[in-house]
Amino acid sequence: MNQLLTISFYGTSVALILIGLYAVLAKKNLLKIVIGLSIIDGGLHLLFVSIGYISKGTAPIFSPEVVGTNAVMVDPVPQALVLTAIVIGFAVTAVALSLVIRLYRHHNTVSIDEIKNLKW
């Protein structure tokens, strides 16, 4: 059972990271590259949170139902880090998309093959 969970959580996050990297490295469309960056983000967040998971742990919130009991809580540090990372990911995506829009206005295309000004 635990083996299966390990494979599903770690495997999914590694798969997401690799898919995102593939999109960033191999795709020609700038929008697809930005989407790839977002997919890498998602994979990393899943990886963080699943490393912080503790078997049968609850959310790290001391609500009145949990306070007296001996409930196990998952590690809150990765969750806080992911909260930060999501916001930074949003900022990165927003700026990247605005640059894409700017490039589209200038070159009238989003294909990196046709934007040759910086190629040598």
Next chain:
Amino acid sequence: MIKKVLVILLLAVIGFYLVDLLAQIPFGEKRDNVGDYYLQESVQSLKVANAVTGIVVNFRGFDTLGEVTVLFLAAMGLSSIMYRKKKKGDKDVRAKKPSSRILQVGVQIIFPMVVILGAYVFIHGHLTPGGGFQGGAIIATASLLMLITYRKFKVNHNTISWIESIAGVVFATLGIIGLIKGMSFLENFLPTGELNALLSGGIIAIIYVSVGFKVAAELTGVIDTVLLNNKPDSNNENN
């Protein structure tokens, strides 16, 4: 073709080492690390029910200040990248046809509810799952709904920058007051109250509410900039 093969080879190497590394980290096992200390302290000394909020706003508060700054810089960078002078032939990229009656009436009903939900999420950030960032994002969603439904709905950028600045100043000032009182930056100087009461956690609740306002204003500004400043040139409108 050769490029794709190279990329797949590279990905295979990266994937191999990632899997190799992760195989050494057991899943779902308890580890002795700083998390236990944070869980204990957030209940005992901070009186914050949501340990994640305790970490984000207090233990790693300086980091959150930086994060808010990054968000502010992204919003500012976005509007300066997207900036262009208005020309005569400029048109709104939003659809010309007014949206359907069903959407308009539905948004009228949903909009206040979404805003209240967002406010609830960031006011109760120290008690329930959620917090300033999440609540602010929910409120920004509400304004996105308004922007795509009503063509006449305009966001006042002056108001947005005022809300943003005041919220940021509140955050920084609360940190500096801690310094003035002889404690460390962003240390709690208010009475903490009782666990699970709305008025608990001292400055944490206030900081998260101000973060909520700031994030809501910033995301609304970002959405508005991307939606309205993106006027296609007249010569490539057909693309």
